[in-house]
Amino acid sequence: MSAFIAVDWGTTNRRAYRIEDGKVVATERDDRGAASVAVGEYEAEVTGIRARLGDLPMLLAGMVGSNIGWRSVPYVAVPAGLAAVAGALDRIDDHTAIVPGLSYRDGLHADVMRGEEVQLLGAVAAGLVPPDALLCQPGTHCKWATVESGAIVRFTTAMTGELFALLRAHGVLSRQLGHRVEPGGAFLEGVTEGARRDLAASLFAIRARGVLGIADDAHAASFASGLLIGADIAARIERGATVHILADAALGALYASAIDALGGTARHIDSQAAFVAGITRIQDLAA
Amino acid sequence: MSAFIAVDWGTTNRRAYRIEDGKVVATERDDRGAASVAVGEYEAEVTGIRARLGDLPMLLAGMVGSNIGWRSVPYVAVPAGLAAVAGALDRIDDHTAIVPGLSYRDGLHADVMRGEEVQLLGAVAAGLVPPDALLCQPGTHCKWATVESGAIVRFTTAMTGELFALLRAHGVLSRQLGHRVEPGGAFLEGVTEGARRDLAASLFAIRARGVLGIADDAHAASFASGLLIGADIAARIERGATVHILADAALGALYASAIDALGGTARHIDSQAAFVAGITRIQDLAA
Structure with a gap:
């Protein structure tokens, strides 16, 4: 059995999941987003989450890995699939790591994402979308990602x-x-x-x-x-x-x-x- | 000899001119735009301008004729040239009048201007632009006007x-x-x-x-x-x-x-x- 804690740590909100064998068995959501947590508080925050959801390995995705988060994790350039993302985890300690975001560049145009890559590539991995597809994540900064053979090859934020x-x-x-x-x-x-x-x-x-x-x-x-x-x-x-x-x-x-x-x-x-x-x-x- | 006072009365600023035979002989500029003048203060403002520039007939153009100005003057629908504008002056008294703005409508699309019409049509009247031309007045709300045979036939504000x-x-x-x-x-x-x-x-x-x-x-x-x-x-x-x-x-x-x-x-x-x-x-x- 594999059990771990995943945190989708955005700017404003944070959602943590205890996942066992690919299933969510416990979850919590609060407003301790990266904008509300000082650099020095992350260790205590993570300890708190473990106290509530279990003393397990932990993956943190989203703005937690930005310059307003715990620490700034370099972006992985697209094309990138989940293997590239997993290969570039930023390990805080032997059971805590931050998932990197993605970057895209085409001449003058450039783009970045942090956190959305997990959902977008996860949709493909779960078979919820075909391996060649156009995905859209509407919001404050709407992400449009083109996936080819299961990897994000380019994306645009509007x-x-x-x-x-x-x-x-x-x-x-x-x-x-x-x-x-x-x-x-x-x-x-x-x-x-x-x-x-x-x-x-x-x-x-x-x-x-x-x-x-x-x-x-x-x-x-x-x-x-x-x-x-x-x-x-x-x-x-x-x-x-x-x-x-x-x-x-x-x-x-x-x-x-x-x-x-x-x-x-x-x-x-x-x-x-x-x-x-x-x-x-x-x-x-x-x- | 024809002498009168013209006021270009915008939202933020106001510029008044004493004009004799088409020439500016005196001018003043201040920040008493429509946003700074209460409805009840316009009469005194106009008296003040006459005290400084002469007791002359007066034409007021711009936001002074809007719902944030002295009183709301109906728009003249395009196509409209200077004769249509002059024919729709809103007379406050026998020597004071407000110049109406212009409106444009094409299906769902609609547009309005107040004050810019004097410059745009004046450029044509003065021979500064040909009678068929595209004019652009950049700014907070950039005006683009298409003039045909000396009249504004359509316009767009961006x-x-x-x-x-x-x-x-x-x-x-x-x-x-x-x-x-x-x-x-x-x-x-x-x-x-x-x-x-x-x-x-x-x-x-x-x-x-x-x-x-x-x-x-x-x-x-x-x-x-x-x-x-x-x-x-x-x-x-x-x-x-x-x-x-x-x-x-x-x-x-x-x-x-x-x-x-x-x-x-x-x-x-x-x-x-x-x-x-x-x-x-x-x-x-x-x-």
Whole structure:
């Protein structure tokens, strides 16, 4: 029997799992993300997790391995599969290691991820997506990864969620964007407009439509969300593409309806199952 | 001899001119923009301007005619030339009037301007641009106007400057964008990247290039500015297009170099001369 503890240690939140033979037998979730933990506190945090979930080997993934985390772990350059990730673990001690993130570079363009690689590659390892696929992890920084023969060969991060949050909190549109984002007509109108890929102008039109009284501000947030998500998707897929989405239900449903509207097909993947499969495979490979 | 006072009354700043026979004979500029003046204070403000510049008829243009100004003046729908604008003045009393803004609507898309119409149409009236032309007024909300036979037939506002300001002040890129924007290599690299019209991803790449140490953060603001300006221009012009720019020297030079890089030709127009010509023509038409 193989038992270990996996921690998905993000910027804001942290989720820890006790995994036995590939199955989660205990879990905890809290807000002790890397942004809330000082460098000197990680050892005590890890001791605390072991006290609660068991004195077991431990793999830590995510922002814990960044310059705002415990220590900065070098990125593994793509193409990379789980074996490359497992081969580059940063060992803190003989039963604690940090999973490295991935980097991508193509001329001027560059990209990085930390933590998402476990879910993305885990989805492939678990057979939840085929070995050649396009995966999308929506969020503040939406990750799009192209997998070939089970390895991530390139990826793109779009700060779609962050742009929405900035516009909602600050600037000329903020007064109009306070309502909840809902799927439906206004969202899909935004998707169509977003596919024109002219964000700076399409965003100002939200203000103009409000000023002219030709759109109800109650729908402005949904339209703006559709606009940003539509622009993101339109830059990433051709008609007929299949996109494997790893997301919570609400955001996943928005991305799926936008992908559908732009001529693609969306498939929902269980992101927790993908994480558990990925981290278990890394643990097996590193053992 | 015709003498009058023209006020270009924006959100933040205000500029007043005493104009005689189409020439500026006195001017003043201050920060008593519409955002700083309460509704009940406009009468006293106008009395103050007359005390300094002369007891003359007065035309007020810009945000003074908005819901944050003296009173909200209905927009004139395009196509519209100076005669349509002059015919829709909002008369406060027999020697004081507010110039209306313009609105544009095309299906879902809508746009508005207040104040820029005087410069844009004035540039045509003064013969500074041909009667069929594409005009660009860069800024927080960059205005692009298509003029046919001397009238604005459609226009687009891109919140290019506002997006840059938001990203510089807040969010994940803010730490990288503190340097001055300079023309040159990094700006032009940004323009090229911006022409791909994939803002949300191109912006995140600024962070990735910083994290990976493959770009100096000293150039990040110039690159980001080029990115946003490049995306704006690429959405607006085809190769070979001529753009008439009304802007201050620094921002005008950035737009001109980006237009040049994207295969267009930029011509600089004296925006104050355009304003004076436009407002004088409105005064003549309304007399």
